[in-house]
Amino acid sequence: MALFGRTVVVCRKAVDLFTDYLEDALPSRDRARLEGHLAGCPRCAEHLRQMRTTIGALGQVGPDTPAPETCDELIALYQRWVADLALWLGDSKPVSDRVSDGRLIGCVAA
Numbered sequence: 001m002a003l004f005g006r007t008v009v010v011c012r013k014a015v016d017l018f019t020d021y022l023e024d025a026l027p028s029r030d031r032a033r034l035e036g037h038l039a040g041c042p043r044c045a046e047h048l049r050q051m052r053t054t055i056g057a058l059g060q061v062g063p064d065t066p067a068p069e070t071c072d073e074l075i076a077l078y079q080r081w082v083a084d085l086a087l088w089l090g091d092s093k094p095v096s097d098r099v100s101d102g103r104l105i106g107c108v109a110a
């Protein structure tokens with residue numbers, strides 16, 4: 001029981017260092033201690049792996065940088081909506097004269 005309690009405390013301290021470890025901001029002594037713990041603690045090693053996966057996934061997602069094909073789909077959808085609206089209102093003006101596509105979504109300017 002005492003050993004389990006000590007292990008939990010050591011693991012909590014290890015987890016506290018993960019952010020600095022991932023940002024390469026740990027002093028070399030702490031880094032070596034943490035890596036020693038990770039080598040012998042599958043739970044912490046798995047937790048760190050999950051943090052890396054999450055950070056990697058989040059790094060690829062940004063509201064200002066949708067995929068080009070997503071922008072094309074959104075712009076086409078918007079243009080169809082505006083054209084349908086113009087038909088419904090009996091408006092014969094070109095779409096670009098009424099509403100700028102660039103106002104709809106940021107990816108137009110990207």
Ligand SMILES: [Zn+2]
Nearest residue numbers: 011014041044
């Ligand atoms: Zn651990």
